[in-house]
Amino acid sequence: MTMQTLADWIGEVRSVTIGATRADGGTRTGTVTVGGERDLSFVGTPPTGHRPLIAYEICDDRSLWPAPVNRFLGDRSSDPGEWARWAGQEYAPDLIRLFLTSTRKRGFSDPASVTSTVESVLQATGLPLIIEGSNDPALDSEVFRRIGEAGEGERLLIGTAEAGHYRSIAATAMAFGHLMIAQSPIDINLAKQLNILLREIGLSYDRIVIDPYTGALGYGFEYSYSVMERIRTSALKGDDDLTMPMICSAADSLTVKEVREADPSESDRISVSWELYAMLPAAIAGASIVCVRHPSTIAQLRAGIGALWSSPGGGA
Amino acid sequence: MPTVTFIPGFRKTEVRSGSSILQAAQQVGIHMNVVCGGLGKCGKCKVYVKSGSYDFDRDKYGKFFTAEELEAGACLACQTSVSEDVLVLIPEESIVQEQKILIDVMGTSTELNPAVWKYALSLSPPSLDDPSPDLTRLLWGIEKAGGPKEGVIYAPLEVIRRIPRVLRESGWKVTATVVLVPGGYRLIDIEKGDTTPACYGAAVDLGTTTIVVYIRNLIDGSVMGIASGYNRQISCGEDILSRVTYARKDGGLKKLQSLAAESINAAITEAANNAGIDRDHIYEVVVAGNTIMTHILMGIDPAYMIEEPYVPVVRRYLTAAAGRAGLDVGENSGLFIFPAVSDFVGGDIIADILASGMAERDEVSLLIDIGTNFEVVLGNRDWMFACAGAAGPALEGGEVLFGMRANAGAIEQISLDLVTLTPAYRTIRHVRPKGLCGSGLIDLLAELLRACIIDRTGRINTAIAHERVRIGRQVPEFVVAWKEETGIGKDIVITENDIKALIMSKASVLAACLTLMNQAGITRNDIAHIHFSGAFGNYISKENAITIGLIPEVPVERISPIGNGAIEGANLALLNRRKKKLIDEIARKIAYIELNAEPSFMDEYTGSCFLPHTDLSMFPMVEEMLEKCRLRRGDP
DSSP states (O other): OOOOOOOOOOOOOOOEEEEEOOGGGOBBSEEEEEOOSSSSTTTTSSSSSOEEEEEEEEOGGGGOOHHHHHHHHHSSSOOOOHHHHHHHHHHSSSEEEEOOOGGGGGGGOHHHHHHHHHHHHHOOOOOEEEEEEOOOHHHHHHHHHHHHHHTTTOOOOOEETTTOOOHHHHHHHHHHHEEEEOSSOOOOHHHHHHHHHHTTTTOOOOGGEOOOOOOOBBBBHHHHHHHHHHHHHHHHTTTTGSSSSEEEOOOGGSSSSHHTTOTTTTHHHHHHHHHHHHHHHHHHHEEEEEESSSSHHHHHHHHHHHHHHHSSTTTT | OOOEETTTTTTEEEEOOBBBBBHHHTTTTOOBBBBTTTSSSSSEEEEEEEOEEOOOOOHHGGGGGGGGHHTTEEEGGGGGGESSEEEEEEEEEOOOOOSSSOOOOOOOOOOOSSSSEEEEEEEOOOOOSOOOHHHOOOOOOOHTTTTTTTGGGEEHHHHHHHHHHHHHHTTTTEEEEEEEETTTEEEEEEEOOOOOOEEEEEEEESSSSSSEEEEEEETOOEEEEOOOEEEEGGGGGGSSSHHHHHHSSSSSHHHHHHHHHHHHHHHHHHHHHHHTOOGGGEEEEEEOOOOOHHHHTTTTOOOGGTTTTTOOOOSSEEEEEGGGGGOOOOOTOEEEEESSSSSSSOHHHHHHHHHTTTOSSEEEEEEEEESSEEEEEEEEOOOEEEEEEEOSGGGGGGTTTTOOOOOTEEEEEEOOOOOTTOOEEEGGGOOOOEEHHHHHHHHHHHHHHHTTSSTTTOOOOOTOOOTEEESSSSSEEEOOOOGGGGGSSSSSEEHHHHHHHHHHHHHHHHHHHHHHHHHHOOGGEEEEEEEESSSSHHHHOOOHHTTTTSSSOOOOGGEEEESSSSHHHHHHHHHHHHHHHHHHHHHHHEEEEGGOOHHHHHHHHHHHHSSSSOOOGGGGHHHHHHHHHHHTTOOO
16 A cells, blocks of 8 residues: 655755766776655655665774674684675675774874775775774874875765764865765754754765664664654755765664674574664665675665565655 | 951952951952941941951940850951951841842833722711711721722721721721722721821732842832842752752741741831831732742642642632731731742743733733743733743853852953954953853853854864863863953863853753744744843843844844843732733633643754754844854854
8 A cells, every 4th residue: 555645845865976986086986876865765656866775884993893793704804905895796785884993992093004994995896985984083183184185086975973073074075075974863953953063164065974873673773763754854845954865874783782692603694684674774764875784784685675666665 | 378268158268468357258259238338337247257366456346246246256347357367257137139139120001000998087976876886887988988888898807806996096087998809898907097198018029039029109109118138948948949848847838938928027127117117008918929939928838849740739819818928017918929820830920921011912922031940931912831941050150160140250241353252341340250140151152153163062163273262171161361360360261061051051941932932833923022031131132142042033122121020010910900810811821831741842952952043044143144254254
């Protein structure tokens, strides 16, 4: 059964293109575009805008990475470039999201490694990149400058800005022509506020992707879902401050008790399920990019999105 | 250098050896009574030195004190010098009550229509031919003099008992006093001779901290005397909740009741003495106070009001003979208590509404009373919504590092040069700055925003290279005044944490306004008047209150302070009895919105935790102004 909506939307989610090919001044083998929706998903009308994309998350220091994923990866090379190449070939995500976890460890003192890590990942994969830097005011300006420089021309999506922590990232995005993620803690007002702050320091709205923050299922996901719906509805109603595409990550899903305490023989199945059942509904709620850490989730998530977006309810 | 410590309060200061205690007191901001200017002539600056040695000429100034006082260490602060550390007790009467208690009534004109009439009567004595009883004879006299009909006047027993004697001793020339109470006309007094010119009433603002009394002449409406004082219940707890807790104790309610009555009596006595009138000629007392205060004055247990579901005992006006509440006026005089709507919307707010005139207009008005708690009322003659909540103490200078109350040395106005960031400020009493009071904090917040020193969430942009923008103890701060220019010997700063506390306070007020507006389905354009009640509203800049989003954006000419609305409302009800009916209508009409139970409130609150608000389209004039400031600053 489908429901007829009578909404007379006046707004549209902005289209944002991540990555740059040689023709655009970068080195990516392709670019991806998200956003462009002119309606809510699954309300009986054909889907609008671009289909949700899947990003695979890797890092440069696995000691801060969830145990189930580390177990699955085993002693596979911890070199982020090698990791990105392997994941791109074996699992075919749409994007790679690199977390510079090394910068988040106490006593980090090797900013030069930021440049080399980013360069090695750029060389190892042709996929568009999302890069997550430090989360420390003392390091931010150096770390983000290096990310920005190393990826100049590549139209990276860099993150993650929060209300207390946005100037360095925005400065990098503006200086080197990148895009950025603006995260707020599951609240439509705070999401809007951060976008206004970014605009007021000179960042244009077509460079922002909203991270509404995604709780794990049963651990706040319903709030995330509801806030995402409200953000999307506001955008469609014409609120220019909320017209950006959204990105969601399943990172929290791998830290819940049910996953941490799973029997080792079940660890992979349970991890994949938790990621899948957070990211599929996130896509339905309006996320344009969904991110996972367990490689096996990618195929299932792709199948789920494909089925939904081709179903009668989803239209085409 | 000797240290002088003042109790109560333990304020300390160092003074040069040989300085007077008065100088020390002035240094720490205690304002003592020095009627003679510190010459040792008035005896008003009495203090007790509890320990330490000092120099005071007892022979010369001993005349101001009793032997007991001298024994306890009494001396005159202005004539006592110290050479080593001393501990000084300052009795309450020696301190100027400097917290400005608003006592000016804005002079809303109202018809003079009091509920009290005095009739000078010359009655014919009874005879065998005319044997009608004394009371009937008196009441007939009143009717003939143009008063109410004999049959509708009720005479209480206490008055009847005095009638035969007063009639005969006065040679049948008496003055009868009649009041109109909800039960009808009441004969409340009989006096010998003609006392008709002595006809007074008292209007009382019974606050948690302070009490204000006006004595009005009910014949021509003139103000006879004004007095204010502290609510003596303070000895049982400073804030309202501690009073309720005290009321729960054995005998607690009784004690609080008598302290309330005592406080009112003291103020009435002072005002009456100043005016040279007899308290017995005060025939009606009208009291406006918050819900807890009026319940306590009437001896009604307030304990259940502060627990869920927060219901007051009465939501209509209360009347009684003043003597039953322990008030020291004519014993049968009327007592009228303003009605309460809820635990936090009390008679003081109803009085504010009355004083603002909003209940008599077709246009919609918004009334805001800001203190640690705030109350907001929205409506017109047909409907009204009200709510109350906690704003926190930041807007009154609390929880802010250099925040202070509106005392001498408080920066009450400040502006910044948008280019050099140099502040220009004005302090209360034009002394060196000691801190910032509410109006100064609001100005500063608006100016920091205009100068782009803070972003809209209140974070200081530490990338600004300027000596006034710096990292303090862990958090960024802005230097308002360098220590060389202050009166406290250190830099006066505002920290990012202060700013956040202020934003949270202002957000709760704005969110309450917006919640009521949503409830009524109106927008800011529909609001014809915004009234600020209380001292706060008199001093703040309207433009800056809008710039930071403390109140919705309306053209500034629509905003007006109503001063002490509680005392003004009480005066209005005293002078014009028809207002009492209106008061009851207001109390019945108000729909009380419990913000805790209002799901949209939290959303409005988060939206309001932004300067001025997340929805910038609600503040178009502010946006235009900020845009200009940004261009002038040269920032993107």
